[in-house]
Amino acid sequence: MKKAITEHESLVTSSAGLKIKTTTPCCSKVGIKKGPWTPEEDELLANYVKKEGEGRWRTLPKKAGLLRCGKSCRLRWMNYLRPCVKRGRIAPDEEDLILRLHRLLGNRWALIAGRIPGRTDNEIKNYWNTHLSKKLISQGIDPRNHKPLNPNPTSSIPQHLNQNAAPKSAKYLEEIGRPYRVTATKLSQTFNLTTDQQLYNHDHHPQIPAVNEGIDNSLATGLHSGQGQINGEYCIGNENEDHIFSSFLDLDSLINENEYLFMNQQQQQKIQQPNQEPLPNMAQVFSVSAAQNFNNTAFWEAGVASIAAGLGDEEVAFI
DNA sequence: AACGGTGTCAACCGCAGCATA
DNA sequence: ATATGCTGCGGTTGACACCGT
Numbered sequence: 001m002k003k004a005i006t007e008h009e010s011l012v013t014s015s016a017g018l019k020i021k022t023t024t025p026c027c028s029k030v031g032i033k034k035g036p037w038t039p040e041e042d043e044l045l046a047n048y049v050k051k052e053g054e055g056r057w058r059t060l061p062k063k064a065g066l067l068r069c070g071k072s073c074r075l076r077w078m079n080y081l082r083p084c085v086k087r088g089r090i091a092p093d094e095e096d097l098i099l100r101l102h103r104l105l106g107n108r109w110a111l112i113a114g115r116i117p118g119r120t121d122n123e124i125k126n127y128w129n130t131h132l133s134k135k136l137i138s139q140g141i142d143p144r145n146h147k148p149l150n151p152n153p154t155s156s157i158p159q160h161l162n163q164n165a166a167p168k169s170a171k172y173l174e175e176i177g178r179p180y181r182v183t184a185t186k187l188s189q190t191f192n193l194t195t196d197q198q199l200y201n202h203d204h205h206p207q208i209p210a211v212n213e214g215i216d217n218s219l220a221t222g223l224h225s226g227q228g229q230i231n232g233e234y235c236i237g238n239e240n241e242d243h244i245f246s247s248f249l250d251l252d253s254l255i256n257e258n259e260y261l262f263m264n265q266q267q268q269q270k271i272q273q274p275n276q277e278p279l280p281n282m283a284q285v286f287s288v289s290a291a292q293n294f295n296n297t298a299f300w301e302a303g304v305a306s307i308a309a310g311l312g313d314e315e316v317a318f319i
Numbered sequence: 320a321a322c323g324g325t326g327t328c329a330a331c332c333g334c335a336g337c338a339t340a
Numbered sequence: 341a342t343a344t345g346c347t348g349c350g351g352t353t354g355a356c357a358c359c360g361t
Contacts (some may be wrong), residue, residue, distance in 0.1 A: 035330075035331095035354095036330080036356095037329090056346090057346080058345080070346085075329085079329075080329080107351090108349090108350085110348075110349060110350085121350080123329095126328050127328095129351095131327095321361105324359085325357100325359080325360100326357085326358080329353105329356105330352100330354090330355100332351085332352080332353090334348105334349085334351105336347090336348085336349100337345105337347080338344100338346085338347100340342100
């Protein structure tokens, strides 16, 4: 499909007579101000948004009496002027949460920020780039994938089946002898939480019934150290590889939406099959699992992975 | 005091997804 | 089905602060 010419693009004719699409920055128009915001501008913007609400950013500057582009106004409001924006240093528990979420979600700063009250995606991204990535590197960990920077060269896994190869399925992982903790494809599809042996595998709304069925007690016990507390850790699979990872914060503080986490309406509709009951939302899933004293940390991880899958990633979070 | 290197972070840019006509 | 406009996201930039020499 031919890409449309956007608001910031224009067609110019080259010396050879060819039409060339050029990009014009939104703030390059004459009379549009760039650079740091003044207190006066902040006041104008804040007053306008408080009165009229967020949105309609394109027309906002003119109405608010600002010589800024809409994008700039939105950014200023979202990252600085919003009342809920938290100021000050990132606390150690916030840092810990950023690390854990990044391990699952990668550079999805907006998603990560959505789980850390008062922090913006820009702030988290900056903090990651200036602090955390360097910290991980100094610890010998690759900040992109949270794996050791110098993997053990004596690994028994053949080169063509190494960890960098994209895992194709649980079966694939079993084949190469690489234990795994969580698998999650689309929410509408099979939802697995497994290791060397399969804990459960259902094709229809598998999450809740699975809690009651066929879970290996010893394994569940092994998993069950976090209980939703910070700093709990568990390990699945072979001991030779990096299989220890921390559990997550208390779910009640993290999961309180009534929608599928992180999904907009359209994405939720996409995953629903016709003539099928609505999928249980993650909060319900987690509540049930927590109530039944099962390892809710694992569910949280699976949930995040599953959501990432719902957002378009395939085979995410084989950790 | 002057200078250069480094760190921090607000802001900008380009792009993609979504809604709507 | 396609075009268009708006919004939000992630990568990058650049101004400023800080520090060591």
